[in-house]
Amino acid sequence: MASSPPCPTYPGAAPQPGLPPRSGGALRHAHWWQRPWVRYGAPAVLLALSGLVILALVREQTGTEGFLVGLGLAVLPVPLLMAAFRWLDRVEPGPWRNLLFSFAWGACAAALMAIVANSFATRWIARATADPAGADTLGATVIAPVVEETAKAAAVLLVFLFRRRDFTGILDGVVIAGVTATGFAFTENILYLGTAFGADQLTGDSGIASVTAATFFVRIVMSPFAHPLFTVFTGIGFGISALSPQRQRARRVLLPLAGLLLAMGMHALWNGSSTLGDYGFLAVYLAFMVPMFGMLTWLVVWTRQRELRTVRTELPAYAVAGWLLPAEPFALGSMRARRVARRYARRYGGKEVARAVAQYEAYATSLAFLRRRGRLGRAGTDFVERERELLLELWRRREAARPALDHAARTTAPPVPVAVPPWPVHGMPGAHGMHEVHGTHGVHGVQGTRGTHGPQGYGQPQPHPYPPYQPNPYRF
Template sequence: MRMAAVFTLLALCGLVILVLVREQTGSTGFLVGLGLATLPVPLLLAAFRWLDRVDPLPWRNLVFSFAWGACAAALISLLANTLATRWIATATADPASADTLGATVVAPVVEESAKGVALLLLFLLRGREFSGVVDGIVLAGFTATGFAFTENILYLGNAFDEDMAFGFAGLGSVTAATFFVRIVMSPFAHPLFTVLCGLGFGLAAAAPCGRRVRRVLLPLLGLLAAMGMHALWNGSASLLGPWGFFGVYGAFMVPAFALLTWLTVWSRQRELRTIAARLPSYAAAGWLTATEPSALSSMRARAMARDFARRTYGPAAGRTVAEYEAFATSLAFLRNRAHRGAAGPDFAERERELLHHLWLRREVAAPSLAYAARATGRAPQVLPHRDYDGFNPYRT
């Protein structure tokens, strides 16, 4: 019921932002902007989804993040930015100064705050599914991609409308220049800003439960960093001119994007190492076979196990193995959070629930993972039984 109410509200925000954007761009400009703005969206979403393959987030969280960015955050930003810029223009009697202040000061604060609300809601209401850095980065990426999608419709639609009014066409048109800057050069700009906020929430989610100050300060620091980078990006065009823009792009934005890309890939590899480190204790206790922890810590072996089950037993078996892999991954992350003191008081209950799901699927998953472990040369890893302190009611 609550989820239906949230998505109904987002749909209403989407209708309102649709009307507002169409009023500014006109029908033809809106359609042109929509078509051009759609181009980078599948690539960005696929990239963030790839990062999330080890422990995939529920689709409802990803859809909510994208919809919030495209509808709610875009609507809040459009209204707040417009009102703030008009107020500054009235107070200073200088429209040009108002536009500059709006772009460099107001927009970064309003837009990053509006996008950050999606992360805050998921952090507070879906804390069990928000477990670390990769989750924060992926959710921030989906939110910012949705926001950039709507914003690009507006910018590209306005550019096309201007070209129609003044007769510009071809590579010298405003539409071509806007497309090059926003779609070709910097499709990652908004995701890059908001990922800093997501990084803060991810670090907070991984922090021990008793570190309340850290869990509050880290998201705030991430939000401030996102605002600062956003202000630098907007200011490079508004205050420094074209050459300043390209200077900031080459000297700061590209290296920052490369650094965050490395961080996200490293974080994904760290997730696989966590699986390899935490699951052997369950193998020692009899919940998993000796080869499963190694197979589950390899993306290649996991894919091979699903394919083997699908070919040998049918599509339903392939889905069963995929579910088994997901539950085993969640179990490894849960135990890792407990090892750091961040699992919460319901650790034992959640552990039993995940082990129960594994046991129900073990008959199909175990031979498939064993085959994948042999095919990929993954050696078994079994830790001493003392690392596991749970009770196995299914052992015989």
């Protein structure tokens, strides 16, 4: 077994991998509300009760048949939206439990709060003003955006406060906010589509001219992204706050509030467009909603590429210190190389090895983001402990991950143009010009690694050729 490499000597360097993690004895003296069964059990019970209540309320308003029709139609955009947000989260995948909590909060707790608060506020305004039509308009354009966006933002706030290690930047905020809004839109669409189906049953309408078809076209075909688009602004506010230094407390508080206010304004504009007639609705949709959707799509894709550049920039410091092989920063900074590594591991090592490679990629990405925050002076007080944990997790999975990452780096390395000399060379064709050599650029010097084909490396002792350690190569 090769000995562990020396640790970097910059402030906050991690201990050697041979040392055990710090004892968790402090948990034995934690308060009762900090116990895991309380932290996991209480939200689960709250969401389950909310789900039962919202199920009863929606079924009461739509009827059993309308509920089933609404459920079948409302579920159609959910897989597409969830896949899109999961794709954005692939650089540093968050735990599934965060996504499940966010979706359940949006579909159950936030939807319940919105239905109760909107109904109460609209009825109170109608009694106070004796104008039911005006109360409905005011409720849709003012009350609903405030109540609904606040209810959805609560999920983002809870993950930000209690899952802080999983909430490290803009993409995390976008994903949590988008998944929460997807759950909320799912329940709301059941209600609207089920109610429309009930109205068609009373009037006898069916086909394209029915209310159900019109509601389906507007909510599912034209604007399935509406609720996620609004709430994403709240997530961006929390994401920028997560990137801000801890000493800038005013900024860390004001940015999420600014994002929430922007989400409310977008929501109010969208709801208000329905009162402007068909042309007003189309004008807002084409001139505002579609460009905003395109701009946000570009922003999150650009942010995703920026995170990959961060991985390629920050991880070489750990390769210099001997924690990573020289080829790994390139492979970990490319989504294509990551996919190749996981496929290679699954083919020759099985599902468990592929899972270990995926975990290795996620921990390495978290390590790169942590180092970047430390280098910019934005790391928290737990920087040393967190770096130690991430390095230990990487060290435990190195035997499974390194053959696959080495293969991925060699397979996906860009071609290197090589100039052919104009004079004849023994054994070389006489053609002149430039030729491309594939496969080894960027990984030259990695000794003891496996070839690009075959299952070599898995289940065999692996040499660990670390470069000479240079004391204090990087400072924060």
